[in-house]
Structure formats: structure tokens, C-alpha cells
Amino acid sequence: MHYVISCIDKAGHAHVRAENRPAHVDYLKANIGHIVMAGPTLSEDGEGMTGSLLIMEYATLAEVQAFADGDPYKAAGLFESVTIKPWKKVLPA
Numbered sequence: 001m002h003y004v005i006s007c008i009d010k011a012g013h014a015h016v017r018a019e020n021r022p023a024h025v026d027y028l029k030a031n032i033g034h035i036v037m038a039g040p041t042l043s044e045d046g047e048g049m050t051g052s053l054l055i056m057e058y059a060t061l062a063e064v065q066a067f068a069d070g071d072p073y074k075a076a077g078l079f080e081s082v083t084i085k086p087w088k089k090v091l092p093a
């Protein structure tokens with residue numbers, strides 16, 4: 001099943017994102033088999049990162065929750081909020 005993980009960064013925490021980005025990217029690479037797509041959300045000018053959006057494939061919500069809980073960004077306290085929702089791809093077929 002697919003799940004969307006939507007993360008919003010805490011205001012004023014760009015330095016936390018920058019400092020922990022290498023560990024976060026390594027974590028994603030270690031879990032690449034579960035990633036459908038992933039990337040940062042951006043500020044309106046397209047210059048700053050404001051959060052993360054990931055579409056993951058896992059068998060259960062518990063598995064995707066464990067993945068989200070293991071993210072180095074979460075351990076560093078970057079996120080104001082994290083939501084996980086089941087997702088169904090419709091288009092393109």
C-alpha cells in the first residue's frame with residue numbers, strides 16, 4: 001500500500017535541516033526500495049526548503065510509521081508536524 005508522509009519544518013530551523021541533510025539523505029538511500037517519490041517542499045520563491053513530502057510503499061501503517069520515526073530529521077527536532085495518510089494512485093495509469 002502507498003502512504004503519503006507530509007512534514008512541515010519548524011519556523012527558523014533551516015540550519016537544523018542543513019546540518020542533518022546528509023544523514024537524512026543516507027537514511028532515504030538505505031530505504032530506497034520503499035520510496036515511490038520523495039523531496040522537499042519549497043518556499044514560494046523556490047529558494048528555501050519548508051518541509052518534506054514522501055510517497056512510500058509499505059505493507060502496513062506501522063511499518064511506514066517506523067520509517068518516519070527513524071528519520072534523522074525527526075530525531076533532530078526539525079518538524080513542526082508529520083502526518084501519514086494512505087494514498088491511492090489513480091493517474092497516470
